[in-house]
Amino acid sequence: MTRISLTVNGEPRAVDIDSRVTVLDLLREHFGLTGAKKGCDRGQCGACTVLRDGRRVNSCLVLAVSADGSEIVSVEGLAGDSDLHPLQQSFLDHDAYQCGYCTPGQLCSAVGALAELAAGSPSVVTGEGSAPTLEPEEIRERMSGNLCRCAAYVNIVAAVYEAGRSA
Amino acid sequence: MTRTTTTTRTTPAIGAAMTRIEGPDKVRGSATYAYEYPLDAVAYCCAVGSTIAHGRVRSTSADAIRQIPGVLEVLSHANAPRLAISDGSELAVLQSDRVAYRRQIVAAVVAESFEIATEAAGALEIEYDVEPFAVELKSDDPDLYRPDKVNPGFPTDTEAGDVDGALRSAAHVVDHTYRTPAYHNNPMEPHASIAVWEGDDLTVFDSNQGASPVRARLAELFGLPTGSVRVVSEHVGGGFGAKGLPRPVVVLAAMAARVVDRPVKIAVTREQMFAFVGYRTPTIQRVQLGADAGGRITAIAHDVIEQTSTIEEFAEQTAVATRMMYAGASRRTTHRLRRLDVPTPGWMRAPGECPGMFALESAVDELAIATRLDPIELRLRNDPPTDPETGAPFTSRNLEACLREGARLFGWSQRHAEPRARRDGRWLVGTGVAASTYPARARASKATAWARPDGSFDVELCAADIGTGARTALTQIAADALGAEPRRVRLGLGDTNFSEAPLAGGSMGTSSWGWAVTRACEGLRARLAAANGSVPVAGLAVEVDTKDEIERRAQRPAHAFGAQFAEVRVDEDTGEIRVARLLGVFAAGRIVNPMTARSQLIGGMTMGISMALLEASLLDREYGDYLNHDLAQYEIATCADVPMVEAHWIDERDDFVNPMGAKGVGEIGIVGTAAAIANATYNATGVRVRDLPIRLEKLIG
Ligand code: FES
Ligand code: FES
Secondary structure, rough: EEEEEEEEEOOOEEEEOOOOOOHHHHHHHHHHOOOOOOOOOOOOOOOOOEEEEEEEEEHHOHHHHHHOEEEEOOOOOOOOOOOOOOHHHHHHHHOOOOOOOOHHHHHHHHHHHHHHHHHOOOOOOOOOOOOOOOOOOOOOOHOOOOOOOOHHHHHHHHHHHHHHOOO | OOOOOOOOOOOOOOOOOOOOOOHHHHOOOOOOOOOHHHOOEEEEEEEEOOOOOOEEEEOOOOHHHHHOOOHHHEOOOOOOOOOOOOOHHHOOOOOOOOOOOOOOOOEEEEEEOHHHHHHHHHHHOOEEEOOOOOOOOOOOOOOOOOOEEEEHHHEEEEOOOOOHHHOOOOOEEEEEEEEEEEEEEOOOOOEOOOOOOOOOOOEEOOOOOOOHHHHHHHHHHHHHHHHHHHOOOOOOOOOOOOOOOOOOOHHHHHHHHHHHOOOOEEOOOOOOHHOOOOOEEEEEEEEEOOOOOOEEEEEEEEEEEEEOOOOOOOOOOOOHHHHOOOOOOEEEEEEEEEEEOOOOOOOOOOOOHHHHHHHHHHHHHHHHHHHHOOOOHHHHOOOEEEEEOOOOOOOOOOHHHHHHHHHHOOOOOHHHOOOOOEOOOOOEEEEEEEEEEOOOOOOOOOOEEOOOOOOOOEEEOOOOOOOOOHHHHHHHHHHHOOOOOOEEEEOOOOOOOOOOOOOOOOOOOOHHHHHHHHHHHHHHHHHHHOOOOOEEOOOOEEEOOOOOOOOOOOOOEEEEEEEEEEEEEOOOOOOOOEEEEEEEEEEEEEEOOOHHHHHHEEEEEEEHHHHHHOOOEEOOOOHHHHHHHHOOOOOOOOHHHHHEEEEOOOOOOOOOOOOOOEEOOOOHHHHOOOHHHHHHHHHHHHHOOOOOOOOOHOOOO
């Protein structure tokens, strides 16, 4: 058992934890925050995506002990004090989900992707030497680490694009 | 007493694009899936799979594992509770020492935490007596046999006329063998269960496509009255057939909870999703088509070879769509199986139609080339006015409208019939078309409708919403039948405390459940009218069962149809292939909710792209089982693979199929897609790929 302290959705937390526990299981099994999902537990599906210090990570690949001192935001914390984050509203409007199991990861990933775009960090589809712009192709590329077996992809891209445009 | 009014509203709820009722919960992360119910003192179970493909478990190191701190119990055939089941079932979990396939469950560890259970499961040593095995499906296997029927109850073979004679005298003949690999369903939520015993009452939170059948099976296995078992499945993270029937994990959870006398939870790992929760059989399909000089089909033969396990028989109905798709006087379909030392295959989105129509619709494209007819024209010339096997009239058959409307929307007239005629820089560009079809059926269901004194309604049945939008569609159906606004209706599903209902499968959900919901709401409305609208404090309820009505009605061939159009781009040098556009037009009866129906259709079509280009479970010939058992190696389509997928539908209302006039849309989207893409690939490159997936090495060199 190791004692760690971290912030989860704005709330400071301290916990004694088995060093084998991942951030994903810390949230789900120890904090009762089951928004982040386990789709593969090995970094291959994105269902567990959360924001760690503002960047998106696969929480199944991060050991809780290595997240000591981190600020974690999961889907439950996206909206802050509002009812829904604009991306959450946009997902509803575009029916950008079916079973909903990949959705929390898609949403956290989309928040991260839009932030990366805004910060000007390029992707493989960004033109050589130019700054990336908000386009469906950029969104498709940047959201491709989040699998959706219901295959809501075209709606997800539309939802993220629209939320990004009105941001 | 209060008064409740129902009136006929002018705008029906059916046909309106209504946002999913549970949508806010899903985007907030507050929708609770099976593994997520908070329970005190819950223990964690981890299943251990066999490392051999065939043989017997001789011994395990369970005694040593039990000494690990935090381990509560190790289960194997030696100490697992006995179930009321014989060996011939995948659900006979830990009932014998026999191993029928690699990664079959042979032991399980129950522990205080997930981490302890996982580590202990990995440390458990198992000794086996190894026996020889066979895992590869081969077309010349002498042990192929003829099953008595194919899923779910179709005749194995059909034959009419003189197929061989008609082929000999045909002006044009196409004769090719098409192959599809094994596919694994892989819903994003792996199967999961939490089992809780209170005395002899069992409650299970479970991820499935039908809680009623899970309850019935658990009651049978554990020797309990059905009323002592409750199954709760409020939110389910996809199924695609894999969750249609109870799987070994729900049995294991209940067993383990019994043994350790605590609630026990278990989730299938992604690796195990490739082992004991079903998959689509690989197929080897020979299709022969004969046509006269005018492109009229005179002979059709579709002969299928596929696999099952040594435990149970599952015979996919791969050639069944060929029985009704096109005209032709001489016709034959056959299915042959081989029992292999593999897991039992099962349902995966459009079992039968999906692999079968890849072969048939590819062959029809090859016939179009042979006859020099446009592939749409060829299909129209062979679009039968009545069912070609029985002569019975279809309830509705609008394939022609789908083909014509699709051609218009897609811009088919711009197409070059010759392959390699269009390019864009280094990209070869081609287009292709294929037809889709899926039966429109219904099963009997119960449903209960309640009027409440506050003017609201509860409509309750043990239906499943696995992402289909069933909760929302049934609310719309109920609202119209009640003559009430949808917001006055609360729809309860996914709980065996509600009226018993069939599972979500065969695109029958909306039909079966919607039918019962309609009748319950109609009944309630009549009762309300008779009571002059007065509702007692306890509410007023009507429960119905559609069994008699469904059994009594006349049988006619009823199917949804569709046409899918693909544009592919192939890099001439590298063979890289992209589906630039996919457009489908469907005739699926009345569309209850255009928003969620479109999502289901594009979801199926996208899974079809995935099937055409990416998916394949690769056989491990040396050890048995599949090699690529994770999502890095079993590739499925993701955002970057699907730039444009569009689904449209034609106006259709088929009042024969059910009171709503709606056919299902869950499966037809994946039928024909792979053929449309293969046909487009041929048009782009001149290379005909008859074995899926279409990968770049098949297009170059
Ligand atoms: S659960 Fe973390 S990437 Fe799949
Ligand atoms: S909505 Fe079901 S996996 Fe994405």
